[in-house]
Each structure stands twice: as C-alpha cells, then as structure tokens.
Amino acid sequence: MKRILAVVTACLLLASCSDAEAPAEPPAIPVRTVTIASRPIPNVVELPGRVEPVREAEVRARVTGIVQARLYKEGTDVRAGQPLFRIDPRELRANYAQTEAALQRARATASNARAVVARFRPLVAENAISGQEYDAAVAASREAEANVAQIRAQLEAASLQLGYTTVRAPISGRAGRALVTEGALVSQPEGTLLTKIEQISPVYVNFAQAASEVLALRRSVAAGEIELDENDRVEVRLTFSDGTEYPIPGYVDFYALSVDEETGTVELRAEFPNPMGLLLPGEFVRARIFAGEVQEGISVPQRAVNLTEQGGSVFVVDAEGRAATRSVALGAMVDGFWIVKSGLKVGDVVIVSNLQKVRPGVPVQPLSAQTARKTAVRKKSAPVSQER
Structure with a gap:
C-alpha cells in the first residue's frame, strides 16, 4: 500500500510540474488588413518590345x-x-557640257530644216519643185526636231547626274x-551605302502576343467580362531595362490579322511620342498593354505580397484569427497594386503590416481604428479592397 501511494504521489508531482512548464500562447500580433472586394481593374498584358524608328532611309550613292x-x-x-x-563632279560636269553643246548643234540643224520647209512651201504650190522634194524637206525638219528633243532629254539626265x-x-x-x-x-x-537617317520622334514599339492570349481576350470581350475603351484606343506604357517607366503613354496603331506560322504570335505595334529622344531605335523595353477593364477583378497592395522564385504569396487571417499563407498568381502591377489572377476570393482578409513578425499559425489582431483613413486613401488611387 505504501508503495502504491508513493507512485501516485510521484505521478501527481510530475503532472503539476508539466502543467507549470507548458508555454503560454503568444499574444496576438496587431496587424492592418484589407478585405478583398471585386472592382473594375485594368486588364494589363505585359510583353517585351523593341523600339524602331517611324521612318528609316538608307542614303546611297546614285x-x-x-x-x-x-x-x-x-x-x-x-x-x-x-x-x-x-x-567629285568634274567628270559629270564635262559630260553635261558636251551634251549641252550637242543640243546647241541639234537646235541649229532643226532651225535650218524649218527654214528649208518654209522656202519650199510656196515653190511647191507654183510647181517650181516636186512634191517629193517638199516631203523630204518636211521629213528632215521633223527628224531634226526629234533629235533636239532627244538631246534635251540627255541633257536633263546629265543635269540630274551632276546634281547627284x-x-x-x-x-x-x-x-x-x-x-x-x-x-x-x-x-x-x-x-554604295553612305549613311542612314532615322526619324525617332515619334517612334514605334513592336511586340508580339501569343495567339492563345488574343483568343482569350476576344472571348472575354464577347462575354462582357472585359470592356474596351469607348474610343477603341489601347493604351501602352513602357518600362526601361533599369526598371524606370517612360513618362509618356503610347497607343496601339497596328494589329496584324494573321498569326505567324513559326512563332504562333500576332504582331502588334504602338506609337510613342519621343520629344526628348529617350527611346532609341533597337532598344528593348517592357510594354504594358492596357486592353480594357476586367469588371470583377481582384488586386492587393504591393506591400502585402511576398515574392519568391516560386511566385507570390500573402498572409490571410483564417477563421480562428490566425495567420495563414496563401499562394497567389500575380498579373501586372498598376499604381502600387498587384493584380491577382488566382489564389484569393472576395471576402478574404489579407495582412498588409507587421509582415516581418507574422508567421503561419500565429494569432493576429486586426486593427480597426485605421479603417476610415485607409479607405479614403485607397479610393484616391482606384482601390480594389477596403483596409481595416
């Protein structure tokens, strides 16, 4: 009996010690959040492009x-x-002078032939000469006039050559x-090619879009999911290789009606003003094509997204008030917001602050005092969610 009491007492002591050493749940981390809501957002297509002059001329020797x-x-x-x-014009100048002298000689011959015809005309009426002689004089005059016209054309050609x-x-x-x-x-x-001249204000930017994406865009437009600009203009914005954005937007002015058999793409071209000469022919840029608006689109603030090699992810608040990781498929970034193609739905609560402290499964406490101020800021920049 004493041995049993000793064992029970030891178990009770171990249980009390275990309860005392159990770690307490960490306090909830205060965070700011946005509640996802669908809004009309730009339908942005990102494509690589290449700058080309609107006109290019090769200057060659004539x-x-x-x-x-x-x-x-x-x-x-x-x-x-x-x-x-x-x-060096000397040889051509001498050729011009030679042709000019030949023209003078031909004109003198033609003038003499006309004089002969004028003298023969009254004589043939009086039968002083035969009609055959008169006809020969007329033919000689016409031949002399044709010779003048021919040499005049040669002189004009020589003048052109001299001008070249x-x-x-x-x-x-x-x-x-x-x-x-x-x-x-x-x-x-x-x-012989001497030099090239390029017109670079404005400039063209050429890019190609996959035929499958073009088909998907047409279907979305037909279904009413995407609304195009009322003026049928498609705006394009450029980003340089260093990440800076070109300040002046352009517009698509050419859209091929056929698919390239080798690449399976459709050719597009946009025209951009280039008053400062920042866009250089042959330069590669990143083009963002704003092809209408997605009526039920979703986006999140840039600061809420964690980018990795596998893609993007965000922290959401689950039903138990804890942080959970959610992978998202991202589109383009517009005005500080990532467009979300998939991974989030309307009503999800996304964490946008204290991300360095948040870990999966950690309890969080959304802050509600900032709701009004953050909502106002989001409305000024065309928000797609409400922050709280």
Missing part, C-alpha cells in the same frame, strides 16, 4: 565617283534636302555615322 567631303556632323539631326556628301554629286538627305531625322570617308570610291551600280 553616281560613280570619289567622295570629296562629308558635309554633316555624325549623330545630329538633319532636315530633308540637306547636303550630306559631295562626290551632292548627296542630300531624303528625309528629316537623325543621321548616323558615315560609312565612307573622303577619297573613297562609290559606285552607282552597286548603290
């Missing part, structure tokens, strides 16, 4: 000769018709570096 001088500064803006190069010795800009734009130097022989048959 006569054969030796380059005497470059008449422009490389990398500067030039106007249409501005001289760019001078090719001064190479002028075909369009206004920014001239590139010279591809030939003084003393270089350029060829008209080969069309």
Whole structure:
C-alpha cells in the first residue's frame, strides 16, 4: 500500500510540474488588413518590345565617283534636302557640257530644216519643185526636231547626274555615322551605302502576343467580362531595362490579322511620342498593354505580397484569427497594386503590416481604428479592397 501511494504521489508531482512548464500562447500580433472586394481593374498584358524608328532611309550613292567631303556632323539631326556628301563632279560636269553643246548643234540643224520647209512651201504650190522634194524637206525638219528633243532629254539626265554629286538627305531625322570617308570610291551600280537617317520622334514599339492570349481576350470581350475603351484606343506604357517607366503613354496603331506560322504570335505595334529622344531605335523595353477593364477583378497592395522564385504569396487571417499563407498568381502591377489572377476570393482578409513578425499559425489582431483613413486613401488611387 505504501508503495502504491508513493507512485501516485510521484505521478501527481510530475503532472503539476508539466502543467507549470507548458508555454503560454503568444499574444496576438496587431496587424492592418484589407478585405478583398471585386472592382473594375485594368486588364494589363505585359510583353517585351523593341523600339524602331517611324521612318528609316538608307542614303546611297546614285553616281560613280570619289567622295570629296562629308558635309554633316555624325549623330545630329538633319532636315530633308540637306547636303550630306559631295562626290567629285568634274567628270559629270564635262559630260553635261558636251551634251549641252550637242543640243546647241541639234537646235541649229532643226532651225535650218524649218527654214528649208518654209522656202519650199510656196515653190511647191507654183510647181517650181516636186512634191517629193517638199516631203523630204518636211521629213528632215521633223527628224531634226526629234533629235533636239532627244538631246534635251540627255541633257536633263546629265543635269540630274551632276546634281547627284551632292548627296542630300531624303528625309528629316537623325543621321548616323558615315560609312565612307573622303577619297573613297562609290559606285552607282552597286548603290554604295553612305549613311542612314532615322526619324525617332515619334517612334514605334513592336511586340508580339501569343495567339492563345488574343483568343482569350476576344472571348472575354464577347462575354462582357472585359470592356474596351469607348474610343477603341489601347493604351501602352513602357518600362526601361533599369526598371524606370517612360513618362509618356503610347497607343496601339497596328494589329496584324494573321498569326505567324513559326512563332504562333500576332504582331502588334504602338506609337510613342519621343520629344526628348529617350527611346532609341533597337532598344528593348517592357510594354504594358492596357486592353480594357476586367469588371470583377481582384488586386492587393504591393506591400502585402511576398515574392519568391516560386511566385507570390500573402498572409490571410483564417477563421480562428490566425495567420495563414496563401499562394497567389500575380498579373501586372498598376499604381502600387498587384493584380491577382488566382489564389484569393472576395471576402478574404489579407495582412498588409507587421509582415516581418507574422508567421503561419500565429494569432493576429486586426486593427480597426485605421479603417476610415485607409479607405479614403485607397479610393484616391482606384482601390480594389477596403483596409481595416
């Protein structure tokens, strides 16, 4: 009996010690939250794009000769018709003079032939000469006039060739570096490339969208899930490779009606003003295409999302008042909000503060005192949720 009492007493002591050492539940962490609600949000499609000039002209030699001088500064803006190069004109000038002399001779011959016809006309009426002689004089006059016209055309061609010795800009734009130097022989048959001129204000940005995405967009528009701009304009915004955003939006001005067989994509093009020359031809940029609005869209503040290599995640408040991790599929970021494609539903409570302290399963205490102020701030930036 004494042994049994000793065992019972020991068990009671161990139980009391175990109860005393059990850790207490940590206090709830105060957090701010947003309650997810659906709102119309932009339908944003992100695509890589490449900048191209709206017009590009290759300046080539139209006569054969030796380059005497470059008449422009490389990398500067030039106007249409501005001289760019001078090719040695002496040979063509001599050819022009030779053709001009031949024209003078042909005109003299034609003038004499006309005089003969004028003298023969009254004589043939008086039968002083035969009609055959008169007809021959008329034919000779017409031949002389045709010869004048032919040589006049040759003189005009020689004048054009002489004018081509001064190479002028075909369009206004920014001239590139010279591809030939003084003393270089350029060829008209080969069309020697001298330089290039690009118009970079405005500029085009070309990008391609997967045909499947185009089909999905058309279906969403047809179903009324996405509403396009009333003016049928699709706005595009650009982001440079360093993450900065180009300040001036552009608009899609070309949409291919066929699918590329090799890539399975549809070609798009947008036009952007470029008054400061920040967009350079050949530059790769990131384009965000605002193709209407999603009527029942969901988004969360940027600060609520934790980005990892696997994607994005947020902390939500579960039914027991504890933090739980929720994986989300993210779209584009618009005005400080991540567009959520999947992973959240209307009514979910997302934690947006004290994230460095929050862990899965930890009790949290949403703050309600900030509701009015945070709601007002969200309304100013087109919110999609209410914070509390």
